[in-house]
Amino acid sequence: MDMDYAAIIGVVACVDELREITGTTAFLSMERVKESPQVIVAPHAVWNDLESFFWVIVYIVVRHTDTDGTMPITRIVDIFHSGYIGERRRFVETSLGITTVKDHPRLVQCLKNLATLVESHYKLATLDPDLIALVLQSQPDKWYLLNDHQAFLKTVQEHLDADDWPDPDIKARQFIIGTAPSMNSLDEAIRVLQRSIGTSKGSEGKRKQEVEGEEGSTVKRARQDGTAALHDALEEDPDDFDDVYADEDDA
Numbered sequence: 001m002d003m004d005y006a007a008i009i010g011v012v013a014c015v016d017e018l019r020e021i022t023g024t025t026a027f028l029s030m031e032r033v034k035e036s037p038q039v040i041v042a043p044h045a046v047w048n049d050l051e052s053f054f055w056v057i058v059y060i061v062v063r064h065t066d067t068d069g070t071m072p073i074t075r076i077v078d079i080f081h082s083g084y085i086g087e088r089r090r091f092v093e094t095s096l097g098i099t100t101v102k103d104h105p106r107l108v109q110c111l112k113n114l115a116t117l118v119e120s121h122y123k124l125a126t127l128d129p130d131l132i133a134l135v136l137q138s139q140p141d142k143w144y145l146l147n148d149h150q151a152f153l154k155t156v157q158e159h160l161d162a163d164d165w166p167d168p169d170i171k172a173r174q175f176i177i178g179t180a181p182s183m184n185s186l187d188e189a190i191r192v193l194q195r196s197i198g199t200s201k202g203s204e205g206k207r208k209q210e211v212e213g214e215e216g217s218t219v220k221r222a223r224q225d226g227t228a229a230l231h232d233a234l235e236e237d238p239d240d241f242d243d244v245y246a247d248e249d250d251a
Contacts, residue, residue, distance in 0.1 A: 026080040027055040030122070033085050047146035051118050054152075055080075058091075058111060064172040066102040092119050104170050110159035117152065120145040 025033070029048035032041060059080055062071045075095065078087040092115045101107050120143050124132045136143055145151050159165060 025083050027052045027059065028083075030085050030088055033083070046148060047121055047144070050146045050149065050152050051121070054114050054118050055088075057114070061101065061107065061111065062099075063175040065104065065107070065170070066173065068100055068102050070099045089122070091115075092122075102170075104166060106159055106162055106165045110156060113155050113159070114152065117145045117155065 029051040031051075032044070032048055061067075062076055075087065075091070078084045079091055096112055096115050099108060099111075124135060124143060127135070
């Protein structure tokens with residue numbers, strides 16, 4: 001805990017100070033997010049922190065393991081960066097059920113069991129209060145399971161101790177930070193343009209060399225032909241040598 005930001009909950013003098021405290025919302029408990037101004041957020045509870053820790057674990061797993069396409073980047077963005085509560089709820093209720101981690105099924109099962117603990121605080125939310133009381137009375141061990149840290153720690157430890165937990169554990173893979181799709185498109189367009197320009201210049205240079213080569217060969221042949229003709233002429237009449245160069249000087 002950072003004592004510079006510590007405040008006493010419920011003390012009026014601390015209200016303004018608490019309003020100034022900001023930070024990441026990527027791992028915030030779903031209950032702590034107001035989906036509209038009319039929603040009344042319940043007082044902070046221990047299970048809110050434990051749910052936050054659940055999201056931290058999920059975040060690490062989906063970024064540093066091979067989920068074999070079962071956790072697409074769009075879902076990761078929706079859950080952690082865009083903060084869509086609906087997508088978070090779908091992940092806990094259904095999406096996690098089809099998520100896999102290559103060579104580590106026990107890790108996925110651990111996440112599913114932790115998700116069950118988290119979900120136990122939300123499933124009754126839409127029921128009538130009287131019906132909730134009846135359900136809690138008949139099934140007290142099924143709901144609100146994260147009221148203390150022990151349930152969370154016990155779940156994690158049970159899976160770590162399981163016979164099928166890999167030993168040594170799988171190696172975390174490097175997470176490569178990507179850029180926005182628009183930037184990727186722009187970068188690709190620039191690369192294509194550069195390749196196109198380079199190809200054009202290369203073609204022009206090659207063609208220029210070919211033309212110059214053709215011209216050089218023609219001139220060379222002409223010079224050779226001319227030299228041969230001049231040589232033959234001089235053999236016939238050496239006096240024509242001065243006449244030939246005199247004509248060139250006049251030209």
